[in-house]
Amino acid sequence: MPTSTEIDPCDFVIFGGTGDLAVRKLLPALFHRFLDGQIPASSRIIGIAREALDDAGYRAQLREALVGICDARQLDVFLEQVFYRPLDARKDEGWDDFAALIGAQPDHVRVFYLSTSPELFVDICTRLGQYKLNEGASRVVLEKPIGRDLASANQINDAVGKVFSESQTFRIDHYLGKETVQNLLVLRFGNGIFEPLWNRNYVDHVQITAAETLGVEQRAAFYETAGATRDMIQSHMLQLTSLVSMEPPAAFDATAVRNEKIKVLQSIRPFTEESIQADIVRGQYGPGSTPGNSSLLAGYRQEPGVAKDSKTETFVAAKILIDNWRWAGVPIYLRTGKRLPKRVTEIAIQFRKAPHLVFRGQDLSSNTLVLNVQPDEGISISFHAKLPGQEMKLKTVNMDFSYQKTFGGGERSAYATLLNDCMRGDATLFDRADGVEAAWALVNPILEYFESHKPKFPNYAAGTWGPREADELLERDGRHWRRL
Numbered sequence: 001m002p003t004s005t006e007i008d009p010c011d012f013v014i015f016g017g018t019g020d021l022a023v024r025k026l027l028p029a030l031f032h033r034f035l036d037g038q039i040p041a042s043s044r045i046i047g048i049a050r051e052a053l054d055d056a057g058y059r060a061q062l063r064e065a066l067v068g069i070c071d072a073r074q075l076d077v078f079l080e081q082v083f084y085r086p087l088d089a090r091k092d093e094g095w096d097d098f099a100a101l102i103g104a105q106p107d108h109v110r111v112f113y114l115s116t117s118p119e120l121f122v123d124i125c126t127r128l129g130q131y132k133l134n135e136g137a138s139r140v141v142l143e144k145p146i147g148r149d150l151a152s153a154n155q156i157n158d159a160v161g162k163v164f165s166e167s168q169t170f171r172i173d174h175y176l177g178k179e180t181v182q183n184l185l186v187l188r189f190g191n192g193i194f195e196p197l198w199n200r201n202y203v204d205h206v207q208i209t210a211a212e213t214l215g216v217e218q219r220a221a222f223y224e225t226a227g228a229t230r231d232m233i234q235s236h237m238l239q240l241t242s243l244v245s246m247e248p249p250a251a252f253d254a255t256a257v258r259n260e261k262i263k264v265l266q267s268i269r270p271f272t273e274e275s276i277q278a279d280i281v282r283g284q285y286g287p288g289s290t291p292g293n294s295s296l297l298a299g300y301r302q303e304p305g306v307a308k309d310s311k312t313e314t315f316v317a318a319k320i321l322i323d324n325w326r327w328a329g330v331p332i333y334l335r336t337g338k339r340l341p342k343r344v345t346e347i348a349i350q351f352r353k354a355p356h357l358v359f360r361g362q363d364l365s366s367n368t369l370v371l372n373v374q375p376d377e378g379i380s381i382s383f384h385a386k387l388p389g390q391e392m393k394l395k396t397v398n399m400d401f402s403y404q405k406t407f408g409g410g411e412r413s414a415y416a417t418l419l420n421d422c423m424r425g426d427a428t429l430f431d432r433a434d435g436v437e438a439a440w441a442l443v444n445p446i447l448e449y450f451e452s453h454k455p456k457f458p459n460y461a462a463g464t465w466g467p468r469e470a471d472e473l474l475e476r477d478g479r480h481w482r483r484l
């Protein structure tokens with residue numbers, strides 16, 4: 001029973017409209033918004049790229065790409081609202097025509113979604129400013145990554161800030177559009193029973209896992225310049241860390257929520273060379289096989305487009321410490337990687353054990369609250385129950401809440417939620433410039449260390465949970481990763 005709000009007529013412009021992200025994620029998400037009645041008839045979706053296409057050619061391309069996942073008749077109606085303008089973000093030609101097209105509907109909300117490499121963000125925003133397309137109800141959406149380190153992120157934020165105000169700038173991290181991620185805030189701040197336990201007195205540690213079974217696929221050109229630290233830790237993993245550990249915001253609005261998230265990033269103990277050596281593990285997959293499939297999978301260095309001596313990390317595990325009153329001494333362990341045994345993203349809050357065990361001879365694990373972000377969105381809590389019978393034998397059981405079972409429908413597109421939010425101008429689930437910069441400031445020393453200390457790769461087999469050192473990271477603290 002999803003609920004939707006009405007939105008005003010909008011011109012939704014996708015720079016990079018022929019790219020992988022646009023075709024695979026953004027246009028299907030917009031189509032779902034259309035089916036929900038949230039793309040009014042006068043709204044326009046305008047694709048931009050250098051490829052010489054006209055409206056009909058772009059529609060035909062999209063039709064071919066989307067027809068398998070959408071109802072064909074409704075798709076044709078949707079595509080009537082889709083247009084295309086060829087232009088090179090770095091050249092003059094085409095901009096007059098594009099500006100005239102946008103100018104034809106002066107009352108429309110304008111969303112400029114930059115689904116291109118971040119090197120083009122400044123060029124595109126500067127042109128939008130020159131043509132005064134930043135005026136009125138205009139917003140710009142910056143796809144992650146914002147730059148590739150702190151310096152380039154600052155440069156982009158400064159240049160975009162000259163054209164669009166902070167309230168017009170939407171930095172997207174699609175993890176924040178996932179239902180469970182939003183529900184984390186509801187769980188914590190909409191219920192009276194969890195928040196009193198959500199601190200160092202009751203929580204032993206937190207584990208955040210984002211595991212993929214896929215390898216690098218066709219994205220080596222991008223991934224070789226990024227790696228897991230830039231691709232996952234700087235963005236998604238630190239976003240999840242902020243949400244799980246932030247203080248209650250004064251209100252559920254963009255300013256209050258983002259203020260609290262940034263305080264977390266500012267409280268994370270900065271990494272030094274010593275703490276990087278001790279608390280960060282990087283890995284790269286070699287050949288191997290996934291559980292249930294005996295065929296040999298290529299190692300990362302054998303994937304198309306990857307250098308034979310690539311030093312790019314496809315796995316990172318990290319121990320993070322937050323120096324504040326709530327979390328002092330409670331580690332947050334992060335792990336993310338490609339070619340791991342299971343596709344799963346979850347946040348696990350591991351509570352302290354009961355202080356005194358009256359049930360002798362029973363080795364009880366601690367209670368765990370798990371927020372499953374994907375693929376089966378839900379929340380589960382483990383506790384101990386008595387096994388039926390005369391003896392006092394205990395067993396750990398789970399109480400599960402499943403989004404799918406309770407509310408029906410399939411996995412809801414995070415992009416559908418976020419695209420709607422930027423059309424409505426609600427930036428609560430988007431990042432602010434200082435948030436992006438705080439996240440880069442944290443990972444910058446790690447990137448510099450990686451750059452100057454060459455690793456011995458590959459160091460884990462495809463289909464395993466990463467290098468042995470990742471297990472040792474927790475074992476040293478008397479803990480272990482959850483078996484997923």
Ligand code: NAP
Nearest residue numbers: 016017018019020021049050051088089115116117118143
């Ligand atoms: P992509 O497939 O390479 O698409 C790039 C798009 O930009 C194409 O439409 C390309 O078309 C256009 N383009 C390139 N140079 C241009 C120029 N000078 N002027 C105008 N248009 C230009 O890349 P992608 O995978 O869609 O990713 C786009 C961005 O999103 C990247 O920054 C990526 O890191 C990020 N991202 C992607 C994903 C994903 O799942 N793909 C997920 C998260 C974030 P022409 O070559 O015809 O110009």
